[in-house]
Amino acid sequence: MSIQTLTREIFDVKDLNLWYGDHHALKGIYFPIQKKEVTAMIGPSGCGKSTFLKTLNLMNKMIANVKITGEVKFDGQNILHPKTDLVELRKHVGMVFQKGNPFPQSIYDNVAYGPRIHGIKKKTHLDEIVTKALMDVALWDEVKDRLTAPALGLSGGQQQRLCIARALATKPDVLLMDEPTSALDPISTLKIEELIFELKEKYTIVIVTHNMQQAARVSDKTAFFLMGELIELSETSTIFSMPKDSRTEDYITGRFG
């Protein structure tokens, strides 16, 4: 694949290899990620796109028997360095999971969780952050009267937006989204997609999706993964209209996958 020369990179991945035990899950990935863009990753199940995403905030390190080599530069610093401060990294690189996973606590406490563990104690300051984060995800009007109600009482779509708010509350630079709408109905999905569109003004977003229309709708760049390899990475409009690699074409036209 070809790499363009780019300057506004927030992540720069070079020759990334990852093994789960004997399984070579990521093979020599070169992947620059631009600031304040939405980068979508598509590919069949098990192609490594989620694994790649979880390497960007090193969530992979929680798994036993994982081995990572190469270089993942965040803001110029290689995060694969053994001394990397995971707390600091994850403050800057937030993550939203496949299924909304609020803590069994109140709506307020969920959003305030991140700021609190990072040392913010003042109630007025926390109130401000929580309000802002909930407004950013367009959940404020729906929940402002019941901030102390349990978060698990919200609908699936609301829970997912709450989790995005929770991630935003730590003021990250990058938001990683692992199939954030795969468990949602079409209307909730649409809301999240609109949200992604607004959020990219302020955040860099990397999203894994199984839904190619979604990738086409929300992203600036699209990457196609296959069997642990990055096959193609280019402008979304390019990849969907004239993919360079025949395997990409086969996949997006539905010939396999």
Place this chain on the structure above:
Amino acid sequence: MMEKLLLPAKDRLLKSKSSRLDGEFRGKLIVLLCAAIMISATIAITIFLGTKGLQSFTKNGISFIEFLTSTKWNPTDKANPAYGVLPFIFGSFAVTFLSALIAAPLGIGGAIFMTEIAPSWGRKILQPVVELLVGIPSVVYGFIGLTVLVPFIREHAGGLGFSLLSGTIVLAIMILPTITTIATDAMSSLPNHLREGSYALGATRWQTIRKVLVPAALPSLLTAIILGMARAFGEALAVQMVIGNVRDMPSSILDASATLTTIITLNMGHTTYGSVENNTLWSMGLILLIMSFAFILLIRYLSSRRKLR
């Protein structure tokens, strides 16, 4: 197969008296019988204990209030018998709460160690230890307490050695496996996405445990403690061997004391069935039963709260 398909739908679909249905009925009857036996045994015991336990008040005319609130226990005094069991009620509650106070942090700490800190080797070591603790019979716990703990306390803390403290420590070790096992199940049944969600926000392991996992498991952890307390409340033999069994209200943790269960086991052998003294033992048994119902209700309440979350 083909022949069956050729039969008209009516013959195939409507129930006939086949042997399959007989087997179905027989199975249903067997499990129904098992359930019925269990239920009737429990009801029978409750009724028996209820009528027997109330006899000291209805037949022997002991004042119910005096029974529960007096600290004087002297049923054998012919001239002026006294039937106050407050010291024993107090003793039961004291050893129960104190032992839970020791065992709960230890058990929950052990559970967190096994599930969160060292799930591989920690569990490999602690699990068999806990199982071993369950397997030791209570008379052995009492025996060890009597031989090791009682002299140790006598020499280092003072008093007779036979004391509330000895009973508390022996009970704490006995209920430790109960608390640890249930707390471990509670922690390991927490969905992994809670951990992931917390780590992804930059939380450390300790923050994740303290602010997400323990609060999420709290109702189950409380259930673990209450089940441990229920066991402590009902334990008789081991406590009896180390607590000293005196009828007076203890004034310090180093004083000898007695519990409802120890008084029952001590006295049931030398009282005659139907005598006043024997009846008061039944009344104490009734108190134990009522307490265990209370423990069950508390656990029910907690688990209903757990479902709501």
